[in-house]
Amino acid sequence: MLGWEYPPFLNGGLGVACAGLAAALSAHTRLTMVVPRTPEDHQPEGWELVGLEGKPLPALWESYPETVLEKLSKVHLRYLPVTLSGYERNPREPQVVEETQWYTIERQVHKNRLRRASRPFQLGALYGDDLWERVQEYTELVVQMVTPGQYDLIHAHDWMTFQAGLELKARFGLPLVLHVHSLEYDRGGPGSRGAVFQLERHALREADLILPVSQYTAEVIRDVYGVSLDKVRPVRNGIExxxxxxxxxxxxxxxxxYLGRLTGQKGPAYFFEAARALLEQGAPVRFAIAGKGHMVEQxxxxxxxxxxxxxxxxxxxxxxxxxxDLLAMADVYVMPSVSEPFGLSALEAAQMGVPCVLSRQSGVAEVLPGAEYVDYWDVPTMAQTIQALLEDETRREAVIRAQQQSLPHLGWEGAARQVVDAYQTLLT
Amino acid sequence: MPPVSLHFFGHQPYPLRAASIFDIGSGAPVVDRAASAARTEAQAAGCYRPGLELLERLIEAHGGRFQVAMTLTGPWMEQVTAHAPGLIRQVQRLAKTGQVSWLATPYHHSLSFVADRALFAAEMDRHEARLHGLTGQRPRLCVQPGYLYTNPMAYVLHQRGYVGCLVDGGPAFLKDRSPNWVYHGSHMPGLHLLVRDALHSDDLELRFGMDARAFSARLAARQGEVINLWLSLDWLGSHAHRAFLRDWVRDWLLHPEHSFVRPEDVIAAAGPGAPLDAPDYVSVRGPAHDLSPWLGNTLQKAFFDQLYELAAPVAGRKDLRAEWHALSDAQHLLAMGEPEGRGVSAYSHLMSLFADFHLRV
Incomplete structure (x- = not known):
């Protein structure tokens, strides 16, 4: 299993889901999970967790012959500071290109060679500016680790690990299962078409089986990435x-x-507008916006x-x-996501007995039918629904009860069994 | 050659306690008493005590030739009284020498002049009263946080009986005029303006590392009525700074025509001077030398407005007034102007405190 986030190194629900699923799966199968970074002195029970932090990187560039280098030296690369990623950046501060830097590929190759030879793998930020480089290095290290016959199947979580999965499939003929927790479509907005999108589309097409976290995401995979639903089996996240x-x-x-990253995908601006509407009516309410992200200043x-x-x-x-603790004080939880493949924190809120107002554009709607649903852009309705849950005790109790009825069916065990069933279709 | 007028500005804001959404409704005091005690004791030991001792020794050593001006804010005096009372006796000994000029300033180091003239007057009264209790002297000049100044202030200060105000407005304010002359307010010849000699003050504050004799030579080459070297009292917290001051004062006074004077003496000796026009606020801070470091962004303005909305309700509440004043310290406004998310953090923190305080009101 190939993962990127693992507790306590988390950005969103990905690492939580991977850890929960791995623990439940280990009852059914032998399992090794490789992630860039693991907590020190932590080895889970019943399965193997491998962290790559500190592993020496192979010096891949050493083999370039001089003639190739000479040809490459005639190519000029021009780097511009452009934001093309759905991950956290601050698009409110456009950078002015004052000085264009020119590199020859030769210099770039040389730089890489030196770096490769002199330092061990280090992740740094989970999604830093050097993410692509880290993903390449992750891929190399994973491929280096695997020997033929060692594993029966590769299960890769989100695009950061897809390349490694593809490489293993190509080299060893291993069946490739892609687990989709979030897509560039969600993170960067429906119009996203960048390198990550390309990688996702390629991998989704090549994969033997795709496990999105919801039917909602399955449909995005079909409609946006053009992949037939034949090999797509939604496996909804569980909750501990x-x-x-x-x-x-x-x-x-x-x-x-509100709980989540402060990015366009999560829709905090709609929450803010609903809050403003209620406060301007004089509602005796406080609103908490918990999380960080580039929208915080705005x-x-x-x-x-x-x-x-x-x-x-x-x-x-x-x-x-x-x-x-915050949820334990909360009277209403709101998730106004523009596009939410699943939405684990909604389950957490439901579990804490907090009535939820959730975006219809989310996967969690499929498992938590008892919550209130609104379109993320429909701020007046969102405000009305929040107000109704605050003021109408009967409705509030009904929502809490309905939510709690769904919860017992949402353990990771059920998800693990679905995953094992899916594996079977590939291995027989 | 002009005499030197040294001024030390002593302020220590009340440290505010940590606060988040979990504390709203706690009703706890906004000031972190333990941090106030710890910081005051540390500052007293490392800065105020040795700093004031040095000034005392310099006055003794040089007879009437070493004079200095000093501003001590209300929070400074209160915290020192509570946590380093020995310093109060030091201040009183300094006052007794007659060589120190004590300046008036808004008691709580607030921007009350910007917000509310009645509150401003009350703060000035309170500061004068406390200063008089401490030093037995009445201030003749005044200074605002960050050397803020604007035309309407000239009238208000003149009405209060001050002869001068300490200002700094940067190059756009002074244009091509020298800070080494004494000016007065626009249409207010009765209110003199002393201007911070930014070049030489910053030599000490920001570009420290000069040889004492070289510094004397630089100053001796100036033309004018005064060289206004104004520093934060915290500047005396560095051993190197104190050593420099000791050496340089001795060096400067080697020349019989060199002297140190108090601001009121500068004004008494000055010629008619020219007016300085400040239609907008000028200050010591920021690239524009204006009000923007305190009230330049939305967060600062919102906090300021919302805080002063509570001024009236708090006025009658003895239990809350001191805490409201602690929140009104101009230092908190500066924190909300910092870049890279620090301003946002400062605002979130202050608003949690404010929300808690608001509930008590």
């Missing part, structure tokens, strides 16, 4: 059932919570401009325990 608890609010107002500024900074609170990134 933890004891729910409530925590008294220290303030008299009710509390409405949102904080809007809150300040509206003189609502004393009612709309930006908590920044919260540790998992703090997230649970």
């Amino acid at each position: 059932l933890a004891p729910a608890y409530r925590r008294p609010r220290p303030f008299p107002e009710r509390l409405v919570v 949102l904080v500024e809007q809150a300040a401009e509206a003189r609502l900074g004393h009612r709309i609170h930006f908590t920044g990134y919260l540790e998992p325990e703090a997230v649970r």
Whole structure:
């Protein structure tokens, strides 16, 4: 199994899902998971976790003959600071190109050769500016690790690991299962067409089996990436059932919570607009926006401009325990995502007994029918629904009860069995 | 050659406690008392005590030839009284020498002049009263946080009986005029303006590392009525700075015509001077030398507005007034102007505190 995030090195739900699935799967199959970075002194029970941090990188460029280098030296590369990625960047600060840097490929090759020879693999940020380089290195190290006959099947999670999966399939003829937690379509918006999109499309077409986290994402794979649903089997995420608890609010107002990265994909701006609408009507409510991301400055500024900074609170990134504490105080949870393949934190909120207002454009809708659903762009309805859940005790109780009825069926065990069934179709 | 007028600005904002959404409704005081004590004790030991000792020794060593001006804000005096009372006696000994000029400033180091003239007057009164209690002297000049100044201030300050104000407005304000002359307010000849000699003050504050004799030579070459070297009192926290000051004062006074003077003496000796026009705020800070480092962005303006909306409700509440004033320190506004997310963090923190405070009001 090839993964990128693993607790505690998390950006979103990917690492949580990988860890949950791996633990449940290990009851059914032998399993090795390779991730760039693992916590120190941590080895899970019943399966093997391999971290690549510190492993020496192969010196791939050594073999270039001088004649090739000479030809390459005639090619000029021009680097421009352009944002083409759906991951966190700050598009509000366009960079002015003051000085164009020219490199010859020869210099670039030389640079790589030196770097390869002199340092071990290090991830740095999960999704840093050097992400592509890290993905290449991850791919090389994974391919180097595998010997023929060692594994029966490759299961790769999200695009960062797809290249390694493709390489293993090509070299050893191993069946390739792609697990799709999130697509460039979700992260970068429906119009995204960049290198990541290309890689995703290529890999999805080459894969033997695709496991998206929802029917919603299965349809995106069909409609946007042009892949037939024949080899697509949605496997919905599970949740580790933890004891729910409530925590008294220290303030008299009710509390409405947004939880997630502050990026366009997650729709925090719609949440803000709903909050503003309710506060301008004088609703006795506080709103918490928990998470970080490039939209934080814009949102904080809007809150300040509206003189609502004393009612709309930006908590920044919260540790998992703090997230649970916040949910334990919350009266309503809102997930206004523009495109959400699944939405694990909605399950977490439901589990904590918080009524949810969720975007229809999300996968979690398929497993949590009891929650309230709105279109992310329909701010008036979102505000009305929040208000109804705050004021209408009967409706509120009904939603909490309906949500909780879905939860027992959402353990990772069910997801693991679906995955094993899917493996069987490839191995027989 | 002009005399030197040294001025030290002493301020230490009340440290605010950490706060997040989990604390709203806690009703806890906004000031972190423990941090206030710890910081004051550390600053007293490393900066204020040795710094004031040095000034005392210089006054002793050079008779009437070494004089200095000093501004101590309300939070400085309060925290020092509470956590380093020995310093108060040092301040009183300095006052007794008669060689120190004490300046008036808004008691809480706030921008109350910008927000509300009545609050401003109350803060100036309170500062004067406390300063008088401490030093037995009445200030004759005044200074605002960040050396802020604007035309309407001239009238207000003149009405209050001050003879001058310390200002700094950068090159756009001074145009091609020298800071080494004494100016006065636009249409206000009664209110003199002393201008910070940015070049030489920054030599000490930002580009420190000069030889004492070379510095004297640079100053001796100036023309005018005064060289205004204005520094933060914290500047005296460095051993190297104190050593430099000791050496340079001795070096400067080797020449019989060199002297140190207090701002009021500069004004008394000055010629008629020219007016300086400040239709907008000028200050020591930022590339534009204006109000923008404090109130340049939306976060700062929002916090400022929302805070001053509470001024009236808090006025009658003895239990809340001091805390409201602690929030009004101009230093907190500066923090919200910082780049790279630090301003946003500062705003989020302040608004959590403010929301908690708001509930108590």
